[in-house]
Amino acid sequence: MRFEDVETDGITVDGDADDRVLFHTIETRNEIGDLPVEEAWMILADRYPTDARLRILAWFTDLQANGVDATRDAAVVARALKHLIDTFGASPELAALVAMASVEIGDRERDALVPLEKIVAPLPEERIARRTLRKLSSAVLDEAEEKTRDGRPFGERVEPTQQVVATGARKKYSPATEFDVGDRCEHPKFGEGLVLSKAEGKIEVAFADERRRLVAK
Secondary structure: OOOOOOOOOOOOOOOOOOHHHHHHHHHOOOOOOOOOHHHHHHHHHHHOOOOHHHHHHHHHHHHHHHOOOOOOOHHHHHHHHHHHHHHHOOOHHHHHHHHHHHHHHOOOOHHHHHHHHHHOOOOOOHHHHHHHHHHHHHHHHHHHHHHOHHHOOOOOOOOOOOOOOOOOOEEEOOOOOOOOOOOEEEEOOOEEEEEEEEEOOEEEEEOOOOEEEEEOO
16 A cells, blocks of 8 residues: 555644645545545645646545535536636547536536537546546656655645735625635634635635635635
């Protein structure tokens, strides 16, 4: 198994964890801690925003884990995928991701994905799409196994360049609400938090005791 050298005793797996610990979490399907696999991919994607593979896998695992329902608007997912295509260009992996999103959305709101399907056409069948994305995941984990030994980073990490301050509005959280960096987010479960960043249909919010990534416009 990959990442067998990771010492799990006393490790906290969160947004500050080492790259190798996050990849271990993904490899073992969250053997340690309680960080969801899709969150681990998203943290890595935020650290290395020029690596399309990490963002694709973050969305793939998120769709697998959470699907698309009343709390996850299909238009939000469509905007996120459009941003990926605009940023990185069409590819077989992105075509596979759009195909998986199409499966999750089903017939309810398929119109949201029609423009994307034209850009990355033809879409693969579901079984081929899953195989393509699982193969991508395995390749990235193989690469990470080599690159992150002895505490080395996976790549050239991008750090935040400025501190976020609460300069925006206070808004009650819902997936359909549009937030900006600096807004204060009132969440029914986590309390009030500060929006630190937004990208591709998600926001990162700093609450009193933790950071959370939430679906939002």
